[in-house]
Amino acid sequence: AQSVTQLDSHVSVSEGTPVLLRCNYSSSYSPSLFWYVQHPNKGLQLLLKYTSAATLVKGINGFEAEFKKSETSFHLTKPSAHMSDAAEYFCVVSYSGGGADGLTFGKGTHLIIQP
């Protein structure tokens, strides 16, 4: 069984300050991990993915995430927040078993950017 827990339902930061969105996962197998972003009334967009290569993964729009197996974490960070980063962020886990890799989503973190 696999699951993912996003530790904060809402995060509020000021523009220009660092962003940290926390995610812990549980998986019986070596997981693949992803972060997706969903802007209001828009589709889900893949930010970055970890698939057992480098543990520090760089994504689009200046975001990055670090896979820490000992902590079963995959936190998303950005050095400096921009107003356009305001959106819903989902941490996602999957594993490849028998050809099925159904992505399991967390409940989401709503990122608010204060001017």
Place this chain on the structure above:
Amino acid sequence: EAGVAQSPRYKIIEKRQSVAFWCNPISGHATLYWYQQILGQGPKLLIQFQNNGVVDDSQLPKDRFSAERLKGVDSTLKIQPAKLEDSAVYLCASSLTVGGGAFFGPGTRLTVL
């Protein structure tokens, strides 16, 4: 490169009616998924196809939901009959390889009255 296409974008029906959603994945993507996203929640996988075969439908309410991907390209998801709790956004996604992450379409917003 064209993205995942879905239609219709919006649908309003009465409970107990039937409804169907259509999805055309990115060209060449063998894996296709249908997800249900209820307002305020993360998407939940309903069914996963690899080409025209089902590899995971464990969370599909099979008494009312059905899906097919007959030629291994586009897919249809049907609800028959609809219930109030089926009000959600239905997302289609496709992937080139298993485990590589998926690309999502814009979704169909279903309202059941």
